[in-house]
Amino acid sequence: MSGDEWQNWGFDTRAIHVGQEPDEATGAITVPIHLATTFVQAAPGRHRGFEYARTSNPTRVALERCVAGLEGARHGLAFASGMAAEDALVGMMHPGDHVVLGTDAYGGTFRLIHQVYGERGIEWSAVDLADPDALAGAIRPETRQVWVETPTNPMLAVVDIAAVADIAHASGVDVVVDNTFATPYLQNPLALGADAVVHSSTKYLGGHSDVVGGFVAVNRDDLAERLAFVQNAVGAVPSPFDCYLLLRGVKTLGVRMDRHCDNAQAVAEFLAGHRAVERVLYPGLADHPGHSVAAAQMRGFGGMVSFVHAGGEPAAVAAACATRVFRLAESLGAVESLIEQPSTMTHLSVADSPLAVDPGLVRLSVGIESVDDLLADLDQALARSQ
Structure with missing residues (x-):
């Protein structure tokens, strides 16, 4: 391709082609897995863009260009995990600095900020980010930072990114948006005013439960320069094979998300009418408090659904253990459907904190299986849990 031609392409075309030109040496249509740890130089300091694999690698560069293109970002940086990507951003703060979190922050994010960086003098507050006054x-x-998740994990709350950016920027504060649940297919936070977008690419970007990774996308050159320094200096980078797997997953992100969204909508509507369910949390339902904001800033409502079991914690545990198609496991965003009880699994780290999760809550990562099988599975599991 020439110049910025790709910017006029549709999402699925960009996912398949940006950063992924056929190999010049062989014509290979798929980006090769470059395993070399070092690269020959013509003279000291004279190289062809690559020196040492921790600093840069051709397979990783292809991934970074592709995902940055999907987020509409000028810069993209790949990391070894979502938490490594978050650490690179949080680590830019200094002792005495302060970060604002949502009251429904992911447990791993809370643990990183509260326990790891809290010991280093970073302070935090948790507020309802849907409340401008708060x-x-x-x-x-x-x-220094406002940390946004939208939709949130696991309560599926929706935050108006543009409104948060306006408030934060008026005080010179950066806005970081975790876009893992929405993916760049459904939402582009940079276009709404965010300063940085972070992903656990383990989830929907990879999409097949076979690779761990993280990603940060930014437009600002100063942020990109600092993040690239940290990426190289710390070295928490994905392997070439991890990058290959992520590129393979990203190619089908759009078609997968369409099915995730359709299935999740059907699951949410089914649960909303079930006698064993007290409350369903899904932005695609008209009575969801964030439905109108989600409809405005997203292209679909995503593949995650949470619900509160009417029978409380014992029934929630029973339902989570009774499914046959949904698998009881942590993580999310892959082709297979998963079920979990967040309070004792992914969000155990927020127990006894202001971010504690209702033990009666069940979180579903709705996969791309036949929807009738998913509904039947939930129906029998809920019946057995009563």
């Missing part, structure tokens, strides 16, 4: 009141002179 956010404005939480920002201090020491605040």
